[in-house]
Amino acid sequence: MQQLESSLKTALQTAAQAVFGLEIPAASLTLQPTRKEFAGSFTLVTFPLTKAFGKGPEQIGQALGEWLKAHEPRVSGYNVVKGFLNLEIADAEWLAVFNQLRAQPATAPVGTAGGPQNVVVEYSSPNTNKPLHLGHLRNNFLGYSVAEILKATGATVTKANLVNDRGIHICKSMIAYQHFGHGETPEQAGMKGDHLAGKYYVLFEKHYREEIRQLEAEGVATDIAKKSAPLMTEAQLMLQAWEAGDPEVKALWSQMNGWVYEGFDETYKNIGVDFDQYYYESETYLLGKERVEEGLEKGVFFKKENGSVWVDLQAEGLDEKLLLRADGTSVYITQDLGTAELKYQDFGYDSSIYVIADEQNYHMQVLQATLKKLGKPYADAIHHLSYGMVDLPSGKMKSREGTVVDADELVRDVVAAAKAATLEKGKTEGLSDDELEELYHMLGLGALKYYLLKVDPKKRMLFNPEESVSLEGHTGPFIQYSHARIAAIRRKAAELGIDESADWSQIASLEGTERELMQELARYDSVVAEAARNLSPAVIAQYAYDLAKAYNRFYAEVSIFQETDVAKRSLRVALSARVGEQLKQSLKLLGMQVPERM
RNA sequence: GGUUGUGUAGCUCAAUUGGAUAGAGCAUCUGACUACGAAUCAGAAGGUUUAAGGUUCGACUCCUUACACGACCA
Numbered sequence: 052m053q054q055l056e057s058s059l060k061t062a063l064q065t066a067a068q069a070v071f072g073l074e075i076p077a078a079s080l081t082l083q084p085t086r087k088e089f090a091g092s093f094t095l096v097t098f099p100l101t102k103a104f105g106k107g108p109e110q111i112g113q114a115l116g117e118w119l120k121a122h123e124p125r126v127s128g129y130n131v132v133k134g135f136l137n138l139e140i141a142d143a144e145w146l147a148v149f150n151q152l153r154a155q156p157a158t159a160p161v162g163t164a165g166g167p168q169n170v171v172v173e174y175s176s177p178n179t180n181k182p183l184h185l186g187h188l189r190n191n192f193l194g195y196s197v198a199e200i201l202k203a204t205g206a207t208v209t210k211a212n213l214v215n216d217r218g219i220h221i222c223k224s225m226i227a228y229q230h231f232g233h234g235e236t237p238e239q240a241g242m243k244g245d246h247l248a249g250k251y252y253v254l255f256e257k258h259y260r261e262e263i264r265q266l267e268a269e270g271v272a273t274d275i276a277k278k279s280a281p282l283m284t285e286a287q288l289m290l291q292a293w294e295a296g297d298p299e300v301k302a303l304w305s306q307m308n309g310w311v312y313e314g315f316d317e318t319y320k321n322i323g324v325d326f327d328q329y330y331y332e333s334e335t336y337l338l339g340k341e342r343v344e345e346g347l348e349k350g351v352f353f354k355k356e357n358g359s360v361w362v363d364l365q366a367e368g369l370d371e372k373l374l375l376r377a378d379g380t381s382v383y384i385t386q387d388l389g390t391a392e393l394k395y396q397d398f399g400y401d402s403s404i405y406v407i408a409d410e411q412n413y414h415m416q417v418l419q420a421t422l423k424k425l426g427k428p429y430a431d432a433i434h435h436l437s438y439g440m441v442d443l444p445s446g447k448m449k450s451r452e453g454t455v456v457d458a459d460e461l462v463r464d465v466v467a468a469a470k471a472a473t474l475e476k477g478k479t480e481g482l483s484d485d486e487l488e489e490l491y492h493m494l495g496l497g498a499l500k501y502y503l504l505k506v507d508p509k510k511r512m513l514f515n516p517e518e519s520v521s522l523e524g525h526t527g528p529f530i531q532y533s534h535a536r537i538a539a540i541r542r543k544a545a546e547l548g549i550d551e552s553a554d555w556s557q558i559a560s561l562e563g564t565e566r567e568l569m570q571e572l573a574r575y576d577s578v579v580a581e582a583a584r585n586l587s588p589a590v591i592a593q594y595a596y597d598l599a600k601a602y603n604r605f606y607a608e609v610s611i612f613q614e615t616d617v618a619k620r621s622l623r624v625a626l627s628a629r630v631g632e633q634l635k636q637s638l639k640l641l642g643m644q645v646p647e648r649m
Numbered sequence: 650g651g652u653u654g655u656g657u658a659g660c661u662c663a664a665u666u667g668g669a670u671a672g673a674g675c676a677u678c679u680g681a682c683u684a685c686g687a688a689u690c691a692g693a694a695g696g697u698u699u700a701a702g703g704u705u706c707g708a709c710u711c712c713u714u715a716c717a718c719g720a721c722c723a
Contacts, residue, residue, distance in 0.1 A: 083665060096668055098706060108706080112708045134706075135669060155667070198709085370722065407691085412653070440720085447719090478686060492687095506662065511655070511719070518661065518675070522688055525662080525674040532688050539686055574665095581665080596673085607681090607690040649688080 055148055055573070058084060059093060059138070061123070071104050079103075084570065090130055091137030092570055098134040108134030108415065122255040142561045146622075148375055152572055153625070157632035160205035161576040166583055167402035171394055173196040173211045174406035174581060175324070180224040180312045181249035183318055184457040185441050185514060189503045193438055194406040195324040196588035197207035197502060199640045204583045209398055213390055215306055217333040222289040224248050226282060227255035237310050243317060243459070244310025258282055294380060296366040319460055322496065322644055330393065332386045339389030342425065343375050351424040367420045369413075374421070387418050388425075395429045402432050404586065409437040409509070436586050439511030441503075456514070466495035468520035475645070477649055490646055495520075496526050497643045501527030504641050505592040507576045525596055527643060530634060533599035534645040537631035539610060544624045547612070551628055564605035568626055571601045575633055579640070588641055595637040602630045 060077050067075045080101060085091040095115070097108040104111055109131055116129030116136050128139035151637045174194020177183060183191075228235075228251045237244045259282045266276035275430045277283065290302045319325065343360050346352035350364050352374060360375040375385055394403060405415060415435040422430035440447070443455065469490040473479060479487060502519045522528035544551070561569075574594070582590035611627070614620040635645045 081668080083668085086669065088670075094669085096666075101706075133669065160662095263673090409721095411655070412719055437654095442719095472688070476688065500705095508652080510662090512662065515661070521675075523675085526688085528688060529674090532686085536686055537690085543685060577665090589663090593673095600673085603689060604691095606685085610685070612685045648686090 054151070055140075055144070056093070057188050062119060062123045062126070063095060063115060063515040066115045067100075067104075069122075070114045070118070071102060072467050075100070075103065080196075084574075085137050089132060089135075089137050090128070090139060091300075092140045092566070093138045095136040095138070096134060096582060097136055101134075109282060112136035116614075120321055121317075133431040136343075138524050142558070142566070145561060145566055146558065147557065148573055149569045150513075152607045157575075157629070157636040159288075161203060161552070161579045163204045163206050163583075164580055166398075169205055169207045169400050170198075170201050170402045170404060171209045171398050171400045172201070172396075172406065173213055173402045174198075175319075175326070176213045176215060176407070178215045178220060179245075179248065179308050180220050180252045182243070182245040182314065183458040184563050185458065186291065188322065188458050188461070189293075189438060189441050189512075190406055190408070191319075191322060191324045192500050192503050192509055192590060195642045196591070196640060197404065197406065197436060197586050199642065200579060200582050200586075200588065200591065203579050203640055208328045209328055209400075211328045211394065213330045213332060213335075214332065216331050217293065217336065219286055220252070221304070222286040222293065223255040223259075223282075223307075225250040225300075225307060226286050226289060227258070228307065229303070230258075237313075242294075244307075244312070245318070246312030248307055255282060255286075290380075299438075302602035303400040306604050319436070321462060323644075328397070330390055332390070335389035335393055336386040337384040337389065339381055339387065339394060340375065342392060342599075343385060346374070346421075346425055348423070361508070362424060364417060364420045364424075369417055369420060372417050372421070380623070384414070384418060384421065388421065389453055391418070391422060391427070391429065391433070395427075400429065402434060403429065404434045404436050405492060406436045406438070409439055411435075412437055421443060422465070434586070434635055436508065438508040440514055440555075441514050443514055444516075457518075461519075462496065462499065464497045464516075465520050466491050469495035469498065469522065472522050472528075473649060479616065479648060490591050490649060492643045493574075493646055494522070494531060494649060497527035497531055497638075498522055499527075501530070501592060507589045508587055523607045527638075528649075530599045530638060530644050531643075532640075532649060533602055534631055534634045535647060535649045536606070537602070537627045537634075538647040540624065540627045540632065543612065544627075549624050550621055553618060555618040555622045555625075558616075558618050558622060562605075562609050564601070564608050565622070565626065566603050567633065568601050571598050572629060572633060582640075584649075590639050591637055595634060595641070598630060598637070599634060602627070 057077075060082060063080055064075055064077065067073055081099065083094050083096070085094045093114070097111045099114075100111050101108055104371065105113075112131035112134065116131060116138070119126040119138065120129055125141055125144040126138050127141040130137050172194055175187065175191050179188060192245075193211070198210050202208045202389060231254055232251065235247070237247050238251075241246055242250070259280055262280040263273070263276045263284055266280060267273060270626065271279070280494060289300055293304060343352060344363065347354065347360065352360055355361055357377040358376040358379075359373060361371050362374055363371050366370065372384065374388075391403070394400065407415065412435070415433075415437070419430055419433050422433070443454065443456065447454075473487075473491060473494065479490065482490065498521065499519055505510075505525070578590060578594045600622050605626075611620060613625045614623065620636045638645055
């Protein structure tokens, strides 16, 4: 289609030359798909040409349309509405486009076209003190999908996970475990390791709050109470001991983190995301401190009297930013400096994407500006894929207030809903019990992924539990259903011995829904390119829906197996097959799978 | 207080990046399975795109101001 579109532009340029004797740059020709209510497939907006031609928009449309109809065989007709020239494309051309499309597998790369070639996508990046929740799911699905989309352009992509495994919050879980754990293991507790750590994090907060209340009752001011509560003091001491390499603290740390990693791995596997490379802040924060030293030597950072290190970013429109505390311990940005360096050493990327919620916008600006100050060559390669937080109908999620939606539980719920629906109306004869379980999982997770990915990443979104398990309308299972339907068509076609590759060049005219489908199919490459440019899986999600919708319309209006014309019947089977493949491929870019029956 | 994001149908989201009469899904109402899968399709109803100005052939989109909600920085 890109070929058809660009050759139409060339034809329009030729027409302009022939009719008006003027050269027009291709860039000034805005060609777009024609709106449904008008006849035609492509529309040229003629308003922008009025100045150059010194003619009215309708006159221009008429003249160009007339010329194309007479000289361009691919244009079979035209109509002009105000400043819009609608071009009708000959059916023979549509068939040629479709043939060309079929020559390439649906999985063929679409080309990077000026985009990055070598990309690192960092996503997920959990803390090891609690299990994953709904917000992480949006992050994970986005990160995985963006990586797949960039791969589909032909770029080399590395998926990285930066684990936040050190810091005061980790110590909180550890302190609580020492106090209240009695040596409990995940096996004994019958819990996943990440949930066990989360349990102790919550316990810490609970007892800590109690201590503050008591101190306040004794007349201590709130801010002092918060700092001097025994549990908090213990946690801080533990952090220092950790940085000093205390073997006992390190042993507990390793043990608890190990449990958490087992839990995470299970969740990642369950939600179908993976990583090529793991980074641990415990291993990068020292490298970050080296970067701070480097900045001091270069004179782009400065030290305050108390010994803390800062960078002045006021010239960049930001503030002064702390890089290293007075006691020499690191802050978030310290380790981020180290991780960026390490990633560059490992992969030499030309684009480094950070999938992080928009509450970190300022932080990411600081990181980039600081790396620039250091003169790092990769500073400009940094892109923050900033996404909005997920809200609940009851308001914002807050882990301390227990209003989080747990990821594992949520997945269980959506799979259960998919199972219920399938038992009620599925056509699953012949599937084994294992295959059925796989199907429920595929559908439930598909519903959830699609629900979270169809919204523009940068927008804050509302999570409605009922809609997220819905399987009808604008949902993942709607698209999966279309695929299963097509699979049934293909099974039947094979049974009947219908040849998908029969010669259909004799077909005189196409149905409207057939043309529409071909145009939709041909859009795929430019859709992927746009999704890659905008780092937006939502673009793919919308496309997959449109394609499935167009197919269902075609399916309802046109009969495949009742068709007596052999060529037409064959074409319709081939069209169905191609739609199925492109639906499968599109959903794959969202991290979703498609069933053969459901 | 400063910086920044968002505001579209009752609800959740789109709108080809400045183009035609602003489109989908859910919810409501109507029609279509003794024809290839009804998790579907066709139709009805639902809008002063937060407000007021401005830019131009043309604005949900760009500019200014105000309002609402959110995030971040002190």
